[in-house]
Amino acid sequence: MPEKLKFKISSALKNVIGRDLITDDFVAIFELVKNSFDAFASKVIIQFDFQEESGSKIYIIDDGKGMNYNDIIEKWLFVAFSAKKEGTEDKISRTYAGNKGVGRFSCDRLGRTLKIQSKTKNDKTIHCLDINWEDFEKNSKEEFIEVDVTYTESKAFSLPVGLPVNESGVVLEIGNLRHADSWNRDKLIGLKRSLEKLLDPMSGIETQKDIEIKCGREKNNDVSEVMKAVKKDREPITVNGFIKNTIFQVLENKTTVMKAKITDEHKLQVELIDRGVFIYKTEEDISDIFPNLIDSGFYTEISYLNRSAKQTFALRMGVPSVQYGSIFLIMNGFRVFPIGEDGNDYWGLNRRKQQQYNSYVGSREILGFVKIQGGNDRFRESSSRNQGLIQTQAAVELTECFIKCIRKFEAYVADITWKDKLDKEEIDFNRMGLDSNRIKIIQLIEKLSKSKNITVLDYNHDLISILDEKSKEFEPSLKNLKNIADNINDEKLSKQIDLAEKALIKAKKAEQEAKKAADQEKKAREKAEKIVKEIEKEKEVIEEAYEEEKKRSLFLTGSNMRDKELLECFIHQIILYASNSKESLKNILQSPTRFNNVTGENLRNLLENLLETIEKIISTSRFATTANFRLNSSMITEDFNSFMYEYLEKIAVAYNTRIKIHTNLDKNEFKLHFNPIEMGMVFENFISNSKKARASNITFTSILKSGILTITIEDDGSGLDKNITGKDRIFEKGFTRTKGSGLGLYFCKTRIESLGGELKISGDQPRHGLSFTIRISK
Numbered sequence: 001m002p003e004k005l006k007f008k009i010s011s012a013l014k015n016v017i018g019r020d021l022i023t024d025d026f027v028a029i030f031e032l033v034k035n036s037f038d039a040f041a042s043k044v045i046i047q048f049d050f051q052e053e054s055g056s057k058i059y060i061i062d063d064g065k066g067m068n069y070n071d072i073i074e075k076w077l078f079v080a081f082s083a084k085k086e087g088t089e090d091k092i093s094r095t096y097a098g099n100k101g102v103g104r105f106s107c108d109r110l111g112r113t114l115k116i117q118s119k120t121k122n123d124k125t126i127h128c129l130d131i132n133w134e135d136f137e138k139n140s141k142e143e144f145i146e147v148d149v150t151y152t153e154s155k156a157f158s159l160p161v162g163l164p165v166n167e168s169g170v171v172l173e174i175g176n177l178r179h180a181d182s183w184n185r186d187k188l189i190g191l192k193r194s195l196e197k198l199l200d201p202m203s204g205i206e207t208q209k210d211i212e213i214k215c216g217r218e219k220n221n222d223v224s225e226v227m228k229a230v231k232k233d234r235e236p237i238t239v240n241g242f243i244k245n246t247i248f249q250v251l252e253n254k255t256t257v258m259k260a261k262i263t264d265e266h267k268l269q270v271e272l273i274d275r276g277v278f279i280y281k282t283e284e285d286i287s288d289i290f291p292n293l294i295d296s297g298f299y300t301e302i303s304y305l306n307r308s309a310k311q312t313f314a315l316r317m318g319v320p321s322v323q324y325g326s327i328f329l330i331m332n333g334f335r336v337f338p339i340g341e342d343g344n345d346y347w348g349l350n351r352r353k354q355q356q357y358n359s360y361v362g363s364r365e366i367l368g369f370v371k372i373q374g375g376n377d378r379f380r381e382s383s384s385r386n387q388g389l390i391q392t393q394a395a396v397e398l399t400e401c402f403i404k405c406i407r408k409f410e411a412y413v414a415d416i417t418w419k420d421k422l423d424k425e426e427i428d429f430n431r432m433g434l435d436s437n438r439i440k441i442i443q444l445i446e447k448l449s450k451s452k453n454i455t456v457l458d459y460n461h462d463l464i465s466i467l468d469e470k471s472k473e474f475e476p477s478l479k480n481l482k483n484i485a486d487n488i489n490d491e492k493l494s495k496q497i498d499l500a501e502k503a504l505i506k507a508k509k510a511e512q513e514a515k516k517a518a519d520q521e522k523k524a525r526e527k528a529e530k531i532v533k534e535i536e537k538e539k540e541v542i543e544e545a546y547e548e549e550k551k552r553s554l555f556l557t558g559s560n561m562r563d564k565e566l567l568e569c570f571i572h573q574i575i576l577y578a579s580n581s582k583e584s585l586k587n588i589l590q591s592p593t594r595f596n597n598v599t600g601e602n603l604r605n606l607l608e609n610l611l612e613t614i615e616k617i618i619s620t621s622r623f624a625t626t627a628n629f630r631l632n633s634s635m636i637t638e639d640f641n642s643f644m645y646e647y648l649e650k651i652a653v654a655y656n657t658r659i660k661i662h663t664n665l666d667k668n669e670f671k672l673h674f675n676p677i678e679m680g681m682v683f684e685n686f687i688s689n690s691k692k693a694r695a696s697n698i699t700f701t702s703i704l705k706s707g708i709l710t711i712t713i714e715d716d717g718s719g720l721d722k723n724i725t726g727k728d729r730i731f732e733k734g735f736t737r738t739k740g741s742g743l744g745l746y747f748c749k750t751r752i753e754s755l756g757g758e759l760k761i762s763g764d765q766p767r768h769g770l771s772f773t774i775r776i777s778k
Contacts, residue, residue: 019109026194027337028106032060034334039064043210050217056180059173063166067118069127108133111174117157121168126154188239198335201245211243237318254312254427255303258409262298275429280459290401292394297373304366304413308427326363330371336381339388346388359414416440421777422758434753435471438463446480449487456488466500640672641665647680659691662699670709678751685744686713693717711774719770727761
C-alpha cells in the first residue's frame with residue numbers, strides 16, 4: 001500500500017525567498033511601501049534613526065487598515081501565502097501592487113531584527129511581533145515552523161518622539177541594520193529619487209499617495225543645501241521631506257511629448273504636443289493586434305529631451321537625465337523595478353538605435369512611463385523583484401504596443417525636429433513654425449490621413465494651413481493640404497485651398513507677363529544692337545561708337561566687369577522686378593472693385609511689396625555696377641562666406657561712406673542656395689540701422705563649426721532703446737523707434753528663416769552698441 005509523505009521545510013527557506021530574491025535595499029523598501037498602500041494607507045513615513053546607543057533603525061509607519069490577531073496568524077505568518085493573490089484580502093474587487101507573499105522578508109534584507117506593531121480600527125490593543133532573523137540561520141536542519149516568533153500585546157504604539165500616532169495601521173521597526181554605514185547622505189538622496197520614480201506620476205487627488213522621509217542626522221545638511229540652491233537659483237536636493245513625482249509636469253511645455261492610451265472602445269488614441277503646442281490627435285483599432293491589452297488601462301507618456309530640456313531637467317533634479325532613467329513601467333499604481341533604470345534596455349530601444357542611429361530614439365534621449373492595471377492573469381512581476389515582468393503574452397504585447405507608439409513618436413522627432421539642427425537648443429516651439437518645418441508637419445499629417453487604419457481626430461489648424469505665398473514650399477504644400485482636406489472631409493480647409501490656388505494662378509500669370517515683358521525688352525535691345533552693328537560699317541558711326549564705348553569703360557572701371565552679357569543679366573533682373581510690380585498695379589487699376597478694396601491692411605501690404613521691389617531694384621543696380629560674380633538667376637548656390645566678403649568689401653563699402661565696415665570671416669567654404677539680391681538687402685539693413693544709431697564701425701564676423709555657420713554683426717552705436725519692453729519686438733512687422741518703415745529687421749528675420757536659419761539679438765552685448773547673431777545650418 002502506497003505511503004503518504006510530506007515535505008519538511010528547513011529554516012533556511014527564509015533566505016531563499018528573502019535576501020536571495022530581494023538583493024537591493026531600495027527594492028526592499030519599495031515592497032514595504034507598496035504593502036502599506038495595498039492596505040489602504042493614505043500616508044507612509046520612513047524614518048531613519050542613526051544613534052550609537054540604541055543602534056541604527058529604520059521605521060516604516062502607515063495609517064492603513066492594520067492587522068488584527070487573526071490576520072497575523074493566518075496571513076502574515078503563513079509563509080508564501082498571499083490573500084491578495086487568493087482574492088480574500090478585501091471584500092471589494094481590486095488590484096494590488098504586491099501579491100507574491102514574500103514582501104514581508106524585505107525587512108530581513110534591511111536589518112537583523114524586526115518589531116511589528118499593528119492595530120485595526122476595531123482593536124483596543126496593539127498586536128506586536130518580535131522577530132530575530134538570525135534565529136532562522138543558526139541551524140539549517142531545524143524546521144522553519146520550529147523557530148519561535150514572540151507575540152505580545154500593548155495598550156499604545158511605541159514610537160520615537162515626533163512620529164504621529166494613527167488610529168489604525170502598521171509600524172515596522174527594523175533594527176540592527178545590516179549595512180548601517182552605507183546609509184550616507186548620497187544613498188538617502190538616491191532612495192528619495194527612487195521613491196519619486198516608484199509613484200505614479202499621473203495619479204489624481206483621489207489616488208495620491210503621500211510618502212515622507214525623515215532623518216534627524218541630515219536636517220542641518222538640508223538647511224545648508226537649501227541656502228546653496230537659493231544662491232545658484234536651482235531646486236534644493238534634500239533628504240527630509242515628502243516624495244513628489246512632478247518632473248513630467250515640469251517638462252511638459254519644454255519638450256516634445258506623446259500621450260497614448262487604449263480607450264474603452266479598444267482603440268489606441270495618440271496625441272502629440274511639442275513644447276506646449278498641440279500637433280495632432282489620432283486613433284486606430286487595436287483589438288485584433290493587442291487583445292491582451294484591452295481593459296489593461298494602457299497609457300504612456302514619452303518626452304524627447306533636447307539639449308535645452310536636459311539642462312532644465314538637471315537644474316530641477318540635480319542629476320543628468322541619463323542617470324535618472326528612461327521609460328518606467330507603472331503597474332497598479334507603482335513602478336516595476338528595474339525597468340527604466342540607467343543601463344536597463346527592457347524596451348529594446350538601444351538595440352533598435354544601433355540599427356539606424358539617426359532614425360531611432362534611444363533610452364538616453366527620452367523620458368517617460370507606461371501605465372497598466374491588472375492581476376497575475378496577465379502581468380506578473382518577477383519574484384526576484386529586480387527582473388521586471390515575466391514574459392507572458394500580455395507582457396509581449398505591451399512591449400510591441402509601446403514600440404508602435406515609439407515609431408509614431410519618431411515620425412515627428414527624427415523626421416522633423418532632428419532635421420532642423422538649430423532646434424536642438426530651443427526651449428520653445430518658434431522654429432517649428434517656420435515654413436520649412438511646417439511643410440514637414442503638413443506632410444506627416446497627410447501621411448496619417450491616408451492610412452486606412454488611422455483616423456485623424458484633430459490637428460493644429462494654425463500649422464496645417466496655407467503657407468506664405470512667397471515661400472518656396474507654398475505651391476507643393478497646396479497638394480499636401482488638399483489631400484488632408486479630402487481624406488478627413490475638412491470643408492474649411494478646402495475653401496482656403498481653393499482661394500490659395502486661385503491666387504497662385506493669378507501670381508503665375510503675373511509672373512509670366514513680367515517675364516514676357518522682360519523678354520520683349522531683351523529682344524528690342526538685341527534688334528537695336530543689330531542695327532547698330534550695320535551702321536558701324538560707316539566710318540563716322542564707328543568713331544562715334546568708339547567715343548561712347550570709352551565713356552562706358554570709364555563707368556565700369558572700378559568693378560573690373562566689362563562683359564556686356566553679364567550686364568544684360570542684371571538689367572533683365574531689374575526689368576523682371578519692375579514688371580512684376582507693374583502687373584500687380586495694372587490688375588488693381590483695371591478693376592474698380594479691386595481698386596476700392598485697396599484700403600487699410602490691403603493698402604499697407606501693397607505699399608510694403610512695392611517698397612521691397614524698389615529696394616531690390618536698387619540692390620540689383622549696385623550689383624550691376626560693382627559685383628564681381630555672375631547673376632544668371634534670382635537664386636544661386638555659392639560659398640556664402642565668399643559672397644559676404646565680396647558684397648561687404650566691394651559693394652557695401654562703395655555705397656556707405658559714413659561708417660567703417662570691417663569683416664572677419666571664416667575661410668572655410670559654406671555652400672548655400674540663396675538669393676544674392678535679398679541677402680545684399682539684409683546686410684544693407686543692418687548697416688543702415690547702425691548708421692541711424694550713429695555707429696562709426698560695424699563688424700561682420702563668421703565662424704563655421706559642426707556644419708553651422710554663425711554670423712555676428714556688431715556695431716558701436718547707441719545700442720538698443722532701453723524703453724523697449726521685450727527685446728524680440730524689434731523683429732515684429734511695423735515696429736520702429738526711428739522714422740523708418742518698421743520693415744527692415746522683419747525683412748532680415750524672414751529672409752534668414754527662409755534659409756532655415758535664425759536671427760536673434762546676441763546673448764552677449766558690447767558695452768557700447770548692439771550685436772545680432774545669425775545661425776544657418778547646411
